Amino acid sequence: MPLEIDYIDETQELDKETLEVILQLLHVAAKEESVDENSELSLSFVDNNRIHEINREYRGIDRPTDVISFALEEQTEEEMDIVGNDLPRVLGDIIISIPKAKEQAEEYGHSFIRELGFLAVHGFLHLLGYDHGTKEEEREMFHKQEEILKEFGLTR
Template sequence: MLQIDIIDETQKLTEEHMDMMEGILNYAAIQEGVEEGSEVSVTIVSNQEIQEINKTYRGKDQPTDVISFAMEELGEGEIKVIGEGIPRVLGDIIISFEKTKEQADAYDHTFSRELGFLAIHGLLHLLGYDHLNKDDEQRMFSRQKTILDGYGLER
């Protein structure tokens, strides 16, 4: 099981939403072969907050649905530290509550399904998946669908 820290800055998520996110992230971690005890944090924020983060870190002055910050990406000149007994820290997933709601309505599925989708999308980014080109996009989106369907969050 992952060590998951979920922070709802909006205070709008239900206990069921939090439980679902924890469940689907653990399910995905098992499917991806992530080491037991690895750590991830998920923060639910407002559109305003995610827009600030998006502007600061990605140079895009607009709200977005999810942003991931992988702890395992090494910067120039950084050395990977490997130690026995040290938990693997995957990183942070930040999700906009309003964007989740808007997209659930736009795609005509539940808020829970969209929240699960965004959590998995963020986790896969932390694990090295990306969608910068067509092949990578197909691989990542196919993996997301497989995990969501396997967990029972089909469209």
């Protein structure tokens, strides 16, 4: 597999099958995006209180959200490249709120696993540099998300 995924379910709400589907989906996304072998990311499932804390601390937004990504390949001017032949490509962290995913699945009228998959792929694409700051970027990113979800079989 091209992607090493370290994950934790702080909520203890996800069963093994659900976790496996999300991990497989991220592997498909990595393949679709030609992510290098020997790449890794971290995936955390949290409650609304935890994601609210993270959102407030790191983004200055004082409310819970559905997914937050921290791309480790984004650098500021003061940071140096870390290079080496044996070092894995560390993409970053994806943090997903389980309560928000459940709420949004109901709101949008699709399954919880579809919403969870959508959020995982959304966060993953952010790690790869996709964004939705402009209408064109949003169109590109959301099109890519839908392609990956459709290829995997997670449709609405």
